[in-house]
Amino acid sequence: MREPVTILGNYLSPYVRKVLVCLQLKGIDYRIDPFAPFIGDETFSRLSPLRRIPVLIDGDFVLNDSTVICEYLEDLQPTPALYPAAPRDRARARWLEEFADSRLGEVIVWRMFYQLGVKRYLFNETPDEEVVRKAREEELPEALDYLEAQLPAQGFLFGEVGAADIAIAAFFRNAAFVRYQIDAALWPRTAAFVERALALPAFRALAAFEEKTLRTPVAQQREVLIELGAPVTANTLGNIAPRRGIMKVE
Ligand SMILES: N[C@@H](CCC(=O)N[C@@H](CS)C(=O)NCC(=O)O)C(=O)O
Numbered sequence: 001m002r003e004p005v006t007i008l009g010n011y012l013s014p015y016v017r018k019v020l021v022c023l024q025l026k027g028i029d030y031r032i033d034p035f036a037p038f039i040g041d042e043t044f045s046r047l048s049p050l051r052r053i054p055v056l057i058d059g060d061f062v063l064n065d066s067t068v069i070c071e072y073l074e075d076l077q078p079t080p081a082l083y084p085a086a087p088r089d090r091a092r093a094r095w096l097e098e099f100a101d102s103r104l105g106e107v108i109v110w111r112m113f114y115q116l117g118v119k120r121y122l123f124n125e126t127p128d129e130e131v132v133r134k135a136r137e138e139e140l141p142e143a144l145d146y147l148e149a150q151l152p153a154q155g156f157l158f159g160e161v162g163a164a165d166i167a168i169a170a171f172f173r174n175a176a177f178v179r180y181q182i183d184a185a186l187w188p189r190t191a192a193f194v195e196r197a198l199a200l201p202a203f204r205a206l207a208a209f210e211e212k213t214l215r216t217p218v219a220q221q222r223e224v225l226i227e228l229g230a231p232v233t234a235n236t237l238g239n240i241a242p243r244r245g246i247m248k249v250e
Contacts, residue, residue: 004029006233008044009053010036011206011213011225012117012177014109014170015066015101016054021166022070024202026077031231034209035238036218037245038122044237051246067097070163082166084158093157093164096150100167103143111135113174122218122242136180144187151193161200169197177214218242 005023007030009016016032023030037044037053047062048055056063056072063069074082084090112135115127147168151157156165172182172194184191197203209230216224218238226232 002029003059004031004231006030006057007032008035008040008047008055008057008237010034010221011209011230012036012113012174013053014105014167014174015052017170017173017203017206017210018066018163018167019054019056019069019073020206021170021200021202022073022082022163024205025080025082025161026073028073028077031233033233033236033238034213034222034225034230035236036118036122036221036242038118038242039218039238039240041237041240047237066167067094067101067163070097074163080160082161082163084162089158093162096157096164097167099143099146100164100171104168104171107135107139107143108171108175108180111139112178112180116178123244140175140180141186144182144190147190148187151189153189153192156193156197161197165193165197169194169203173198173203173210177210 005028007016007019007023009019009032011017011032011034020030020032035044037048037051040048040051040053044055045051047057048064050064052064054066054069056069063072070082083093111131115132115135119125119127151168156162158164175181182191182194208228209225212224212228213221222232222236222238
């Protein structure tokens, strides 16, 4: 029986969600320090040079970046496989995961969720309505057109659910947090695919923690999550006043 791994990361991050779902599917036990990256202390800066979440800590081994972490989990425990075996499928899975992490991340996380949630409630700043409008009306529809041509009508991309499916679905959970629902008349495959993925027990197990986090000010999130039974670490690295990230995103 291995020691649980530790995840530094907040339940509202789609990148953290991706890793938690992969851990759950592989049956790897974990604890989470559920803080927002903007309140991470100096130890966090040392462990995460870009001051980003998720971070995985496995004993004395520290890893950054959700994709790198999921690939490590796959190597550590190959079953159930979260990446297909055939070279072309495997490459395509990596590309679709990358498309989600980079493009859906840019549009859904930074131009919608960050603007309407983090900027307003953590930094007490007014969202840039034009950035949000353009994301909802132009950029996300373009990404949805692409996904609609890639996603299967039934099931998941490569048979059983895998990292690419998980990554794509994880971002649309954040879209829902800012009241964006995929229009099933325009993108029927994508709407059904996301619904199917988010209905999996590994996603559903996180929903109550996500909803509680959404409704709770950052400083109290840890306590309410403990009360709710989340597998929270004994100590936290999230204890400074909110400060901007170091990567340029706006
Ligand atoms: N490529 C990274 C992106 C991680 C990322 O951007 N995480 C966000 C949270 S949703 C973050 O930590 N943002 C803080 C910042 O960029 O300053 C990954 O896949 O883990």
